[in-house]
Amino acid sequence: MEIDAKGYPLREILTKNISYEIPDYQRPYSWKKEHIDDLFSDIYFAMECENNHFLGTVVFNSERKENDKVLEVIDGQQRLTTIMLILYVIRRFYKEKIFDDEKGINSRRSNIQNLLEFSDDDGDIIGLKLNLGEVNREFFKDYIVNGWDKDAEYIEDIKNKFKNRGELEVNNTIIKAYDHIYSVIKNEINYKEEFSEETKKSYDKLKKINEAILDKLEVVKIEVKNDVDAFLIFETLNERGLELSVVDLIKNKLFKNCANKDDFNQLKSKWREIISTIEESDELRNFIRHYWISKHNFVTTQDLFKDIKGYIGKDYDKSKIMIDDLNKLAKYYKIFMEPSEKFIKNSALIDVLKETKKLKFNSHFPILISALEKYDFKVDDQEFYKVSKLCLNFLVRYITVLKRKPTVIEKVFGEIAREFSINKLYEKFIMYAKDNEFQNALEIIEVKQRSDATHYLLTQYEKSLHENEQWIAPERKSVTIEHILPQTIKQSEVSGQKWLEIFGGKDECEKYLNRLGNLTLLGPKAQSKTSNKFFDKKQDVYKEYTDMLMTKELLEYSNWGIEEIEKRQKEMAKKFVEIFTLDIEKL
Secondary structure, three states: OOEEEEEEEHHHHHHOOOEEEOOOOOOOOOOOHHHHHHHHHHHHHHHHOOOOEEEEEEEEEOOOHHHHOEEEEEEOHHHHHHHHHHHHHHHHHHOOHHHOOOOOHHHHHHHHHHHHEEEOOOOOEEEEOEEOOHHHHHHHHHHHHOOOOOOHHHHHHHHHHHHHOOOHHHHHHHHHHHHHHHHHHHHHOOOOOOOOOOHHHHHHHHHHHHHHHHHHEEEEEEEEOOHHHHHHHHHHHHHOOOOOOHHHHHHHHHHHHHOOOOOHHHHHHHHHHHHHHOOOHHHHHHHHHHHHHHHOOOOOOOOHHHHHHHHHOOOHHHHHHHHHHHHHHHHHHHHHHOOOOOOOOOHHHHHHHHHHHHOOOOOOHHHHHHHHHHOOOOOOOHHHHHHHHHHHHHHHHHHHHOOOOHHHHHHHHHHHHHOOOHHHHHHHHHHHOOHHHHHHHHHHOEOOOOOHHHHHHHHHHHHHHOOOOOOOOOOHHHOEEEEOOOOOOOOOOHHHHHHHHHHOOHHHHHHHHOEHHHEEEEOHHHHHHHOOOOHHHHHHHHHHHOOOHHHHHHHHOOOOOHHHHHHHHHHHHHHHHHHOOOOHHHO
16 A cells, blocks of 8 residues: 655645535535634644644545545545635625725735635636535635635626535525635634724734744644545544544445446445435434434444444445445435425325424334335335324334333334334333223323423324314424413412312422323414413313313313313323324324
8 A cells, every 4th residue: 555644834735726526425514613713723723823733634545646646535534624724704795895905905905816726827726725525615716716806796696506506505504604714814813894993903814823834833634545545544543543524434435345346436426425415424324324223233433334344344234234225215215304395295194294293203213224125115105104103103102102212112223123113013012001901091191391392292182182083283483382280370369269279278289280181282373362261261261262172172171170180181192192002003
């Protein structure tokens, strides 16, 4: 293996007549505010330090260099992209008119331009020193390179262009990073748009930041001659403690096994499609983990890379199969997370997936992956709907009501997924969340007023009362969860005295306040009228200002105390067993 490894100041790397290119299979730019702030901490340290400050390692593949003077960035692309964003912001400040008369400004403007871009003799840009991966490349050029001095209309047009193509969200990270960098530097140099006595100080501070980045920050540049060596170096760096993401390590291992095969470019293209579909690093990691659990064994995130590495070893076929599988499944996994009429025709399935998302359930995704394969990827198949609904009902029972830990059931989900059948699903689910256990827990459960789970339980109860009618559950912002026994009871008020008398004191009021049987749904207008009133006055509001059937039912009560709450909650619990049934025939 032929390797060139040496420490260089950033200026020396950027002044070379070489273009640095991030391969399309690398994940999109993803650094957030905290990562950028850490980099600025390094810059500030370098500004005060006599010696150069070590920033990290960058791995390049020089396989293409002889032909077109290109180095591919195999590792370090996030840091390198952020440095270039900082330099583009510095260039923007250098070009501000208030600095026109500062000493050396023209030279600095020219020099930083040459570090960022290649120009012809007329000064027109003919290429960039850093070319981002396909997902970010065009946006970076339009928004950062060409958009820095454009008006708001141009910027809005750029955003709309990429929004219409469905590519704005993945590039929002670049916008946020650039805006944050601009704000940090503006504050650091105390920049003012109008010329003043402080202008020279601002310019001098800007120069100092610029020089620290280029001359005091040093990276170890590792240059290898081919993909195989690059991936080997990447793996070695990780073993020696370099901070790398699980997804990067998995990708590297897969690519290392495929790098010298004829279809490597095709496999890289498939990986690019995967990361274009599932853009967030955490979601991509979860996807790979859920895929692995559905095929092999239960694994924690911490052990995911170790298990995958141990299984595929140096085997090309296993690596190829895994990339092919992930590529085929990615768009469906995205649908699990973001259900849409664009991809799903079954409206009932859309509702189930949206409810699953609202309740933040995803531990059952290995089962959905196996079900997809079982039903030939027909996402609108009624059987797939039943599996999704069964999983949702079980998770409401197991996690929301029985308050059991999801980590325990995840292992069971994996077992089901690897030997999938809908009957096996029912057998396991009824074993871990029996009807009587579920009903007993519901009869005494206390819930949080402002939680998605409470809103979901109450809206599902309301929906069940409408029977065959089409009733659409309102969004949380358009409905209020009402405490029938009010949250605030003032002993100085007549209504407060009545409540305390019926419940036998403040302690009993607090004990029953958050019981499910004490809650109902109201519109915002009705809720403002009930306030802390006594029950008979609340009933007047329920009668006149709400269409909710569960709230109308309260008109049948002549009083509201402990007995009534317990009775109502038992009735609700019985109904919930039917609503969240595990009987396949009733789904």
